[in-house]
Amino acid sequence: MTDTIERRALTRDQLLNVYRMMRTIREFEERVHAEFATGEIPGFVHLYAGEEASAAGVCSNLDQRDTIASTHRGHGHCIAKGVDAGEMMAEIYGRRSGSCHGKGGSMHIADLSKGMLGANGIVGGGPPLICGTALAAKIKGTGGVSVAFFGDGGSNQGTTLESMNLACVWNLPAIFIAENNGYAESTASTWSVASDNIADRAAGFGMPGVIVDGFDFFAVHEAASEAIARARGGGGPTLIEMKFTRYFGHFEGDQQTYRGDEVARARAELDCLKRFADRVVQTGELAQADLDAVDADVAAMIDKAVDDAKAAPLPTRADLLTDVYVRY
Amino acid sequence: MARTITYREALNEALVQEMERDESVIVLGEDNAGGEGAPGDHDAWGGVLGVTKGLYDRFPGRVLDTPISESAFIGAAIGAATAGMRPVAELMFVDFMGVCFDQIYNQAAKFRYMFGGKAVTPVVIRTMYGAGLRAAAQHSQCLYPLFTHIPGLKVVLPATPYDAKGLMTQAIRDNDPVLFFEHKALYDLTGPVPEESYALPFGEANVVREGGDVTIVTMGRMVHTSLEAAEQLAAGGVQCEIVDLRTTSPLDEDTVLESVEGTGRLVVVDEANPRCSMATDISALVARKAFGSLRAPIEMVTAPHTPVPFSGALEDLYIPDAQRVVNAVKAVAEYAR
């Protein structure tokens, strides 16, 4: 994992897009962190700040044929797959104008029209569903792939292991992304995963396993693009393990006394946005001014999203009973 | 033309006709074809009790055997449903629900609501239930009450071949997740079934026998036990009205209440264990909404609060039989303050 990894050339527009994607995630999560501390946001929130390169590096390779499933730490995947950030913010505030009309909340934001099968409140809930969407794509011949994001904690869940086997048995166009941020809740992944790496398990299932520096957008993008091409081409699943860390707690309110000082170091030396910016400015692909413009734009957009969410109406009693069934 | 076929054949016919009608219908489950990867015959089993026999060759690529990984393949069926397929997945014995329940009750059941109405999950999960085959505690349960309890799921229990075909057709065409319960002891039951396709609506109970003295509300295999009891009781001058719920979710409350308003007496017959069951559910419904019509306390005829025993001597005591139904009906019929 050095800085000399060869990367596929992205166009100027593509580079701006992925920068915007990561910046949006970062600002969204930082803002939710600040707002949550005021006590205004209901329920449980799990923030993705620090891990942006994984969502962006993978999802920037996907199109409208493709489906992803996420975890309770799903805001980043939602934004990367194109879910509207304003609607997401409203959902987190429990408003009727939210992505799920206020009925799902942070852990259940989904947009099936964008191939986003949802954040999921159940650890390991996503991988079986992704086997299903991959099966559908295979039977229908759409060429689409399905990506299951899960954490180091989720990598130990029976559903995840069963899904990996099933995907290999059925040779599905599926990709398994293990986002190893070092902690499953409060316990270290070095302890809860018995093998040295999550990716080592891949061979046991009969698929390639790849380890990637999760702070390096370009490394992620490269590895993901190869795995996605393999899946699209009928070559079956891949397991990619991202190694990085999360900047915030397991949930907002987590005192994180189980951690060392890795966050300060990561923010200073490993941060994916900083590294991305340094690279593209150094190579001249983008100017600092371009990046600053995106930053300003995103900041304004997030401000508006929060203002709108706070002002938006709550769901009503009538909403309580709707949409349990298509037709009962 | 209605001809006489078995419950098993009626289910198979529904699957064939719906798979012909709609290419998004796929079938998956353990041994649903049988023989996958093995040197001998493909479609070796067609399902452990033969319900899916013949589908594998007739619909290439649409009938999938699975490894023994319920959480993965039931979850896959659910995921595929969100992506535009109409999967019919088999959970071989409902007793196995423990290893995949999350996918059913936390995922499939809740997508539509949690996602603000923006998901459609048209999955059918077929499963075998019920005692009587000496299959013992982990292969004989009636767990439909647990699924009935979950908002977002529909629960179906056909009692006859005619109902089996019509309800399976509806289940496949329905846009909500359906748990389809097939009693193991009913597969060989014969009855008249039209050759043509037809769908029976959910939430419509069937009055299988009219009578003015006592209402029996029941479902699944117990419909036949109740009919047997009703014959005996008729000889003694007590006329039973038997209401077959057909679906426990949605529930046809109106037919149940109408019947009790007519007879004033209710016996609920339910093969499941008694706590938090359909028996208690119907009893509470009637006690609340037809209290004024009741002329006797409500009686329940159910299995005991035990696992299903293995020995036939015990299993036959576990399963409610016609005599117990007769006794319960007589008790409410003869009740006077």
Added chain:
Amino acid sequence: MTDDRIVPVTMPKWGLSMRLGKITDWVVAEGDEVQAGDDLADIETDKIAGTLESADAGTVRRIVARAGEDVPVSGTIALLAPPGVSDDDLDAAVAQARAVIDAGVPDEAAEPIVETAEIGGRKIRYAGAGQDGDVVLLIHGYGGDRNSWLFLQEPLAAGRRVYALDLPGHGTSTKDVGDGSVDLLADAVVGVLDAIGASGGAVHLVGHSLGGAVAAAVAARDPRRIRSLTLIAPAGFGAEINADYLRGFAEAQTRRELKPIVAELFADESLVTRQLVDDLLAYKRLDGVATALRALLGTLVGADGSTQRIDSAAAIAALGDVVPVTVIWGSADRVIPPAQAESVPGATRRLIDGAGHMPHMERAAQVQAAIEEAIARAR
């Protein structure tokens, strides 16, 4: 029978597949005097409930079968005899009759043969009774099927070949009805006549309601082929029709909705048994039926939603004097007004007292007599 003054009352055959009937209630008791046409007993089969009328006058000397008992078709259920007949002779006759009842129905009892004709890309099913003689083809109405004739088909088959078909969209025929026009239905009837091989011989058509309009249309195409035309409460002879009934029948989704609608067909609403409603509901739930009924509704009822669209009078006029026409109507018909019988040009009219829109079910014996009269008159 030891004494030939003993007249057996037998279990009738209602419908080609009937093998057993259950007496639900005796109307008469031993010792009662009855006239021909009096009600004797209420009988239920797996398809229908009805009342057996006495064919003869006499004294009821013995009740042989009990209420609640299943009796094979043709089994003796009671004995009429004049006072002079001895008790010993009666007891012996009862014993013989009981032996037949107790023996039950043999499992290999013959099933009626249902034929299929391919007409215009549709499968049309029909079944026949009787060995030889004139051909009679019975054509049911909207929402009915060949079993609508179950009280008549066997009795009429004495000395005739009596057929009943399922029109497109009905029974077990193909449910697609295309444009749902009378012409399309008439094509099916003509196809069945061809299949029966009834081209040269004597063909009598009997049509009910919509089936009456179809029968008239078939006759008009080739009057020389049809020996007589009997119309029972036919469509197409006036503006008035109970469009609410037709719409209600097409749209009803549940037993609760359907029962009161079906009740409008009869003068005696107690004829609407649970079995009858269940069978209709099962029919309506077959794929394609909802579409068919709606298309046929458009044929029967005009754009105003309340008046008849069909003009059957024109078809009758086209017959000239070649085909004798009889029209039968129930005086209590709530679907098509009986007064429209007056608008069937040149027809012999038979009004059936106390019957609704289905006189061939409510007063089967009288309708049978009227049909036999119509057939005889044609010679």
